[in-house]
Amino acid sequence: xxxxxxxxxxxxxxxxxxxxxxxxxxxxxxxxxxxxxxxxxxxxxxxxxxxxxxxxxxxxxxxxxxxxxxxxxxxxxxxxxxxxxxxxxxxxxxxxxxxxxxxxxxxxxxxxxxxxxxxxxxxxxxxxxxxxxxxxxxxxxxxxxxxxxxxxxxxxxxxxxxxxxxxxxxxxxxxxxxxxxxxxxxxxxxxxxxxxxxxxxxxxxxxxxxxxxxxxxxxxxxxxxxxxxxxxxxxxxxxxxxxxxxxxxx
Amino acid sequence: xxxxxxxxxxxxxxxxxxxxxxxxxxxxxxxxxxxxxxxxxxxxxxxxxxxxxxxxxxxxxxxxxxxxxxxxxxxxxxxxxxxxxxxxxxxxxxxxxxxxxxxxxxxxxxxxxxxxxxxxxxxxxxxxxxxxxxxxxxxxxxxxxxxxxxxxxxxxxxxxxxxxxxxxxxxxxxxxxxxxxxxxxxxxxxxxxxxxxxxxxxxxxxxxxxxxxxxxxxxxxxxxxxxxxxxxxxxxxxxxxxxx
Ligand SMILES: Nc1ncnc2c1ncn2[C@@H]1O[C@H](COP(=O)(O)OP(=O)(O)O)[C@@H](O)[C@H]1O
Ligand SMILES: [Mg+2]
Numbered sequence: 001x002x003x004x005x006x007x008x009x010x011x012x013x014x015x016x017x018x019x020x021x022x023x024x025x026x027x028x029x030x031x032x033x034x035x036x037x038x039x040x041x042x043x044x045x046x047x048x049x050x051x052x053x054x055x056x057x058x059x060x061x062x063x064x065x066x067x068x069x070x071x072x073x074x075x076x077x078x079x080x081x082x083x084x085x086x087x088x089x090x091x092x093x094x095x096x097x098x099x100x101x102x103x104x105x106x107x108x109x110x111x112x113x114x115x116x117x118x119x120x121x122x123x124x125x126x127x128x129x130x131x132x133x134x135x136x137x138x139x140x141x142x143x144x145x146x147x148x149x150x151x152x153x154x155x156x157x158x159x160x161x162x163x164x165x166x167x168x169x170x171x172x173x174x175x176x177x178x179x180x181x182x183x184x185x186x187x188x189x190x191x192x193x194x195x196x197x198x199x200x201x202x203x204x205x206x207x208x209x210x211x212x213x214x215x216x217x218x219x220x221x222x223x224x225x226x227x228x229x230x231x232x233x234x235x236x237x238x239x240x241x242x243x244x245x246x247x248x249x250x
Numbered sequence: 251x252x253x254x255x256x257x258x259x260x261x262x263x264x265x266x267x268x269x270x271x272x273x274x275x276x277x278x279x280x281x282x283x284x285x286x287x288x289x290x291x292x293x294x295x296x297x298x299x300x301x302x303x304x305x306x307x308x309x310x311x312x313x314x315x316x317x318x319x320x321x322x323x324x325x326x327x328x329x330x331x332x333x334x335x336x337x338x339x340x341x342x343x344x345x346x347x348x349x350x351x352x353x354x355x356x357x358x359x360x361x362x363x364x365x366x367x368x369x370x371x372x373x374x375x376x377x378x379x380x381x382x383x384x385x386x387x388x389x390x391x392x393x394x395x396x397x398x399x400x401x402x403x404x405x406x407x408x409x410x411x412x413x414x415x416x417x418x419x420x421x422x423x424x425x426x427x428x429x430x431x432x433x434x435x436x437x438x439x440x441x442x443x444x445x446x447x448x449x450x451x452x453x454x455x456x457x458x459x460x461x462x463x464x465x466x467x468x469x470x471x472x473x474x475x476x477x478x479x480x481x482x483x484x485x486x487x488x489x490x491x492x493x494x
Binding site for chain 1: 271272275360363364365367368370371372373374375
């Protein structure tokens with residue numbers, strides 16, 4: 001369980017997050033949605049410690065992550081897996097080296113055990129046998145899947161994904177969403193996904209946090225989202241003519 | 251402005267010199283960097299040093315038109331100026347361009363593609379893992395390259411000087427072997443060590459704090475080269491003043 005309490009974050013004069021509070025539960029996918037520039041990535045980065053919030057707390061179980069220094073954070077960091085928006089694979093390493101890198105750095109596994117683990121993770125994301133390819137040789141969807149394989153290499157308790165579907169075709173997007181969902185259920189991870197993809201919202205949004213200009217404007221589930229009367233959320237969800245038609249049918 | 255950047259640079263160095271997570275991985279990286287800095291720059295340093303040695307010899311001969319001074323002095327001047335100034339400083343300036351720009355653009359592109367964030371999320375000390383091996387490779391390989399550069403500058407002088415008739419081979423050899431003061435080599439090595447540190451750390455600093463995209467990575471690497479060149483010349487002056 002991750003608890004975010006009253007987070008404020010600004011860059012210079014630009015107040016990006018204003019008093020965000022939320023709870024993210026294990027075994028569940030939580031989505032952070034909102035328009036471009038609404039502060040979604042910033043919130044995610046505050047949660048994992050890539051940004052330090054100006055005010056407020058981030059708790060992992062009941063440990064205050066915000067007040068820890070780099071060394072104190074390492075045990076929690078080892079339980080975090082993150083999928084980045086552009087995958088952020090290490091481009092000087094092969095697919096296999098990307099996945100085994102955290103294991104090599106932090107575990108006492110033998111080389112054989114590490115490779116077995118990499119093969120297991122690759123199989124999990126349907127990329128068996130691609131061990132020796134370099135990131136530059138992969139398509140966008142394959143990169144995301146390797147990113148997921150790397151994120152789950154250390155069997156994380158917390159999984160963060162920043163726009164896992166951006167730049168992917170609708171079919172591949174759904175494959176990635178399903179993968180995230182399966183992993184969440186299988187390992188009971190606390191999964192937090194930043195997205196603005198409406199298919200994901202409707203498909204996997206068990207808990208949804210809607211940000212509008214750095215504030216929490218709505219929270220609820222995908223079942224409830226169609227029936228909200230929050231104007232900004234309606235504008236966001238039913239922006240396209242297609243979604244407007246879909247709304248009539250709900 | 252200067253002081254905030256310098257402070258940031260010092261803080262970065264502080265995290266660079268934290269205890270490595272796992273020695274074996276760092277060791278592999280150090281070997282890799284030593285190879286890329288050392289072997290990768292051999293050819294360039296060799297060509298430049300040989301030609302500068304040859305040209306210097308001819309130029310010294312041209313300026314020393316007096317029967318009162320023995321011709322062997324030409325070799326001696328070439329030797330001392332190569333050891334004390336030309337080999338360390340010119341090698342360092344060239345390496346600041348070649349090695350420095352590749353370090354800043356490598357680290358800078360890792361920054362803008364979030365690879366550095368990915369390292370940090372894993373709990374890895376990114377400055378240590380990315381920068382320490384480069385600095386260690388720099389402070390060992392730049393001195394090696396400078397020693398090589400000195401030898402080639404002296405050989406270049408021999409070949410260039412005798413081919414052009416500026417000085418006979420025997421006079422030149424008498425000059426470079428006579429009256430040798432080992433302290434000059436120590437000065438050259440200290441300079442090379444410091445330059446190796448400046449080139450790698452300044453370039454890494456400029457790459458590490460890039461914000462933006464590919465364009466900014468290019469700008470940062472150019473700026474890194476300019477700043478290291480200035481730092482090299484400034485430390486060259488200070489070290490010469492202190493040691494000679
Ligand atoms: N590192 C940063 N430095 C300065 N401003 C930033 C930084 N990161 C994000 N911002 C600003 O914060 C705002 C929200 O950005 P972000 O969280 O990336 O939005 P989203 O992910 O919702 O599209 C934007 O106005 C952006 O310019
Ligand atoms: Mg974003």
